[in-house]
Structures are given as structure tokens and as C-alpha cells.
Amino acid sequence: MNSQWGLLFLLFTELFCMKYKATVLEAVGRDRNCLYLICIPAFYYLIYLQMLYFDWLNCLIKKNVLNIG
Numbered sequence: 001m002n003s004q005w006g007l008l009f010l011l012f013t014e015l016f017c018m019k020y021k022a023t024v025l026e027a028v029g030r031d032r033n034c035l036y037l038i039c040i041p042a043f044y045y046l047i048y049l050q051m052l053y054f055d056w057l058n059c060l061i062k063k064n065v066l067n068i069g
Contacts, residue, residue: 009044016040 009048014041
């Protein structure tokens with residue numbers, strides 16, 4: 001389930017960046033805002049990877065592969 005939420009985050013981020021690129025980049029300038037077009041999806045992708053990691057870790061704990069606590 002967590003990986004599906006991560007994919008939704010990525011989808012909405014891409015849609016946000018497409019809208020952002022069409023409006024703000026024309027008004028302010030390309031060089032400054034290209035950083036945001038890279039950083040915003042990268043940030044959500046890191047969240048997505050973190051969610052996958054904790055989902056995997058939770059699966060290992062439930063299967064008693066890891067004995068934590």
C-alpha cells in the first residue's frame with residue numbers, strides 16, 4: 001500500500017511541475033526555477049523510496065526475519 005502512495009506522490013509532483021513550468025517559468029525566468037523542477041520531484045522520490053524501505057522493513061519484522069524489540 002505504501003508504494004502506491006509513493007507513486008501517487010510522484011504523479012501529483014509531475015503534474016504540479018508541469019503547471020509550475022508553464023506559468024512561473026515564463027514570468028520569472030528559466031535558470032532560477034529549473035532548480036525547483038529538479039528538486040521537487042527528487043524530494044518526493046526520496047519520500048517514495050523511504051516508504052518502500054519501511055514497507056520492506058515492516059514485512060521482514062512481520063515474518064520474524066528481524067527480531068527487533
